[in-house]
Amino acid sequence: MNLPYALRAHTPIRPLWICRACAGPWPCAHARLTLKGEYENDRPGLSVYMTTVLHEAVADLYRLDPSELDTTAMFTRFVGWTRCTAFGTYLPPPDPSTTEKRQPPPVNR
Ligand SMILES: [Zn+2]
Numbered sequence: 019m020n021l022p023y024a025l026r027a028h029t030p031i032r033p034l035w036i037c038r039a040c041a042g043p044w045p046c047a048h049a050r051l052t053l054k055g056e057y058e059n060d061r062p063g064l065s066v067y068m069t070t071v072l073h074e075a076v077a078d079l080y081r082l083d084p085s086e087l088d089t090t091a092m093f094t095r096f097v098g099w100t101r102c103t104a105f106g107t108y109l110p111p112p113d114p115s116t117t118e119k120r121q122p123p124p125v126n127r
Contacts, residue, residue, distance in 0.1 A: 033078035
């Protein structure tokens with residue numbers, strides 16, 4: 019029996035990491051909303067959880083096709099959206115194209 023779209027769980031199909039309900043990249047908007055609700059009182063816990071999920075996804079997708087793996091995009095997709103301000107509002111994920119790369123500190127000799 020096929021459930022209506024709204025009742026399907028927006029969980030990932032592994033190892034592709036696409037949403038079981040809407041077929042978008044997981045976590046889709048519905049999954050992110052559900053996770054934010056589940057971790058409403060533990061936002062650092064949400065970041066820790068999604069970092070663990072990121073590691074699993076990178077391992078899966080690397081096994082499928084290492085040439086297509088963009089780790090910066092993966093970080094943004096899985097963890098970047100979990101950032102929140104001191105006031106509890108979520109920040110948009112960072113744009114990797116505008117993020118400056120950190121330079122190592124100068125060496126004093
Ligand atoms: Zn979905």
